[in-house]
Amino acid sequence: MSFADLGLSPKLLEAIAAAGYENPTPIQKEAIPPALKGSDVLGIAQTGTGKTASFTLPMIERLSKGRAKARMPRSLVLAPTRELAAQVAENFEKYGVNHKLSMALLIGGVSFGDQDAKLMRGVDVLIATPGRFIDQFERGKLLLNGIEVMVVDEADRMLDMGFIPDIEKIFKMTPITRQTLFFSATMPPEIQRITDQFLHNPIRVEVSRPATAATTITQNIVRVPGKDDKLKRAILRELLRQDDVKNGIIFCNRKSTVDVVAKSLQKHGFNARPIHGDLAQAFRTETLEKFRTDEVQFLVASDVAARGLDIPAVSHVFNYDVPIHADDYVHRIGRTGRAGRKGAAMMLVTPADGKHYDAILKTIGAEEIEALDFSKFFDENPVQESRSRGGRDAKGGKNAKDERGGSRRSSRRSGRKPEQSGDASETEVSQPEKSLETAAPEEVENAPQKSANRRDSHGSSRRRGGGDSRPSRRRDEAVVGLGDHVPAFLTREVAR
Numbered sequence: 001m002s003f004a005d006l007g008l009s010p011k012l013l014e015a016i017a018a019a020g021y022e023n024p025t026p027i028q029k030e031a032i033p034p035a036l037k038g039s040d041v042l043g044i045a046q047t048g049t050g051k052t053a054s055f056t057l058p059m060i061e062r063l064s065k066g067r068a069k070a071r072m073p074r075s076l077v078l079a080p081t082r083e084l085a086a087q088v089a090e091n092f093e094k095y096g097v098n099h100k101l102s103m104a105l106l107i108g109g110v111s112f113g114d115q116d117a118k119l120m121r122g123v124d125v126l127i128a129t130p131g132r133f134i135d136q137f138e139r140g141k142l143l144l145n146g147i148e149v150m151v152v153d154e155a156d157r158m159l160d161m162g163f164i165p166d167i168e169k170i171f172k173m174t175p176i177t178r179q180t181l182f183f184s185a186t187m188p189p190e191i192q193r194i195t196d197q198f199l200h201n202p203i204r205v206e207v208s209r210p211a212t213a214a215t216t217i218t219q220n221i222v223r224v225p226g227k228d229d230k231l232k233r234a235i236l237r238e239l240l241r242q243d244d245v246k247n248g249i250i251f252c253n254r255k256s257t258v259d260v261v262a263k264s265l266q267k268h269g270f271n272a273r274p275i276h277g278d279l280a281q282a283f284r285t286e287t288l289e290k291f292r293t294d295e296v297q298f299l300v301a302s303d304v305a306a307r308g309l310d311i312p313a314v315s316h317v318f319n320y321d322v323p324i325h326a327d328d329y330v331h332r333i334g335r336t337g338r339a340g341r342k343g344a345a346m347m348l349v350t351p352a353d354g355k356h357y358d359a360i361l362k363t364i365g366a367e368e369i370e371a372l373d374f375s376k377f378f379d380e381n382p383v384q385e386s387r388s389r390g391g392r393d394a395k396g397g398k399n400a401k402d403e404r405g406g407s408r409r410s411s412r413r414s415g416r417k418p419e420q421s422g423d424a425s426e427t428e429v430s431q432p433e434k435s436l437e438t439a440a441p442e443e444v445e446n447a448p449q450k451s452a453n454r455r456d457s458h459g460s461s462r463r464r465g466g467g468d469s470r471p472s473r474r475r476d477e478a479v480v481g482l483g484d485h486v487p488a489f490l491t492r493e494v495a496r
């Protein structure tokens with residue numbers, strides 16, 4: 001099936017060809033025809049599947065007829081993060097080159113003033129993060145009765161970030177006659193409830209998730225005896241030095257850990273950069289660009305920062321921390337082994353991770369993930385405190401034999417002498433990290449879920465005191481400027 005078979009117009013087909021795409025991806029094949037007909041679509045797909053084009057293409061087609069009126073956007077795309085919103089904007093730019101659609105972007109780091117002017121004139125497409133959108137609405141700058149199409153992208157991430165009450169509110173503010181295109185990688189009950197309530201006879205389109213499809217991903221763990229961060233970093237370095245590691249993303253659960261691990265790797269001569277929500281937007285954009293162009297080999301990332309980003313396939317994913325939500329494991333490892341290429345995912349598992357590790361096994365339907373043999377490494381790198389405590393494995397010793405289970409790769413690697421790991425400079429970055437339980441919520445990118453759920457049941461108390469207590473919003477507001485990455489349409493004059 002070609003793009004032409006999907007019912008797209010010649011102008012769009014030209015833009016698609018110019019983008020270099022030959023055939024539609026499965027989600028595009030299934031979602032575009034009903035979306036073109038005006039049906040609601042519930043797309044269960046995650047980034048990397050081509051889902052963005054599956055809603056931007058039919059939207060461009062629909063919006064090419066008619067024109068926007070002052071303060072009345074004709075369509076609204078809600079994305080959980082600035083990067084995702086900017087990516088959606090770039091998609092509209094790319095596929096809309098032969099159309100004269102006007103666009104505005106309401107995200108942290110893009111000045112309200114410029115976007116205000118565009119909104120005043122009227123835009124065909126408004127792309128926003130939910131918080132920014134509501135702020136703008138509450139300032140009386142928007143009339144929503146002209147919304148013909150509404151898109152919710154990465155809904156499950158919105159749930160994690162505490163945006164679901166906002167999404168509900170926005171659904172209620174937009175005309176019931178709107179067409180809704182709703183995308184989520186997973187369908188937890190809260191998301192199901194929203195789609196049941198606000199979508200009208202949606203066409204459900206599901207493309208397989210990486211963990212089920214990714215026979216190309218080799219998964220391994222390393223059992224770390226004890227909760228010793230210094231040891232974890234030494235093991236990580238050992239993993240990064242494997243011959244077949246071309247590039248990789250190292251996932252940590254906390255932003256503070258991202259910083260510590262990135263700094264440590266840099267000290268040890270690795271070409272690594274951190275990315276998380278507290279870093280300035282310009283730095284994040286630059287880091288991603290450098291990673292894309294192979295100037296940076298390793299990205300040390302938090303889930304929220306990395307989620308949904310269009311990063312080309314990496315050879316390896318390293319889970320420095322066992323993710324707290326099992327679904328995040330699926331998202332993380334889905335960063336490798338894309339498009340039929342081979343990929344490897346490795347995870348450090350400490351005895352304290354038992355519960356979360358078990359949840360991951362359940363999610364991916366595995367009895368066990370094969371443990372790499374690090375016995376020689378441990379022999380050569382005596383672990384002071386944690387090892388003397390007995391070196392139990394992550395499941396309390398049950399799988400101790402796995403440590404000796406034998407991986408060709410790790411046995412080969414573990415022949416290195418300790419000094420070659422360059423541990424000397426470790427002390428400078430080995431400040432103790434707070435445990436997850438004691439860390440401030442904003443330090444834990446996954447933590448908003450708990451507070452978000454609490455907010456769910458207590459309504460919109462977040463507005464009290466004039467502030468906005470959403471951690472994700474704080475991240476938004478901490479940032480100024482999109483750096484070099486300002487989408488071109490933002491700098492263009494609106495000529496309407």
Ligand code: AMP
Pocket residue numbers: 021022023024025028046047048049050051052053310
């Ligand atoms: P997405 O899932 O929307 O984040 O898209 C993932 C990547 O696939 C992006 O780099 C898109 O530009 C690319 N892409 C989207 N559609 C196609 C297609 N039909 N053929 C090849 N690449 C595509």
